[in-house]
Amino acid sequence: MANNWNIPAWLEKEVRERDKRCVYCGVEFTSAKVSKKTTASWEHIINDAKIITRENIALCCCGCNASKGQKQLSVWLQTPYCQERGINPETVAPIIKEAIRNDL
Numbered sequence: 001m002a003n004n005w006n007i008p009a010w011l012e013k014e015v016r017e018r019d020k021r022c023v024y025c026g027v028e029f030t031s032a033k034v035s036k037k038t039t040a041s042w043e044h045i046i047n048d049a050k051i052i053t054r055e056n057i058a059l060c061c062c063g064c065n066a067s068k069g070q071k072q073l074s075v076w077l078q079t080p081y082c083q084e085r086g087i088n089p090e091t092v093a094p095i096i097k098e099a100i101r102n103d104l
Helices: 009-016 061-066 080-085 094-101
Strands: 040-044 055-062
Touching: 009 055, 040 061, 055 061, 061 080
Parallel strands: none
Antiparallel strands: 040 055
């Protein structure tokens, strides 16, 4: 996965070490050959490409990323996509729980 998001190498390394699974649904990442849906993709937790911090950059699966799109986190968590998959503020990764606490 090429980094087209201006994420510095040190931050990319840190995030890849932290996020071994989707920060939303918890699926283990696969190569695109196995399933495009479960391939890791860069996620801006707050949909602002200018905010390139360890608190805002995460790795999620392409399925969750496509579903979330430009929606605000709190809005997306209430969608049928999340409800059907059991994705909620209690089940997401710590980095997302932190964003929820900060009401992002």
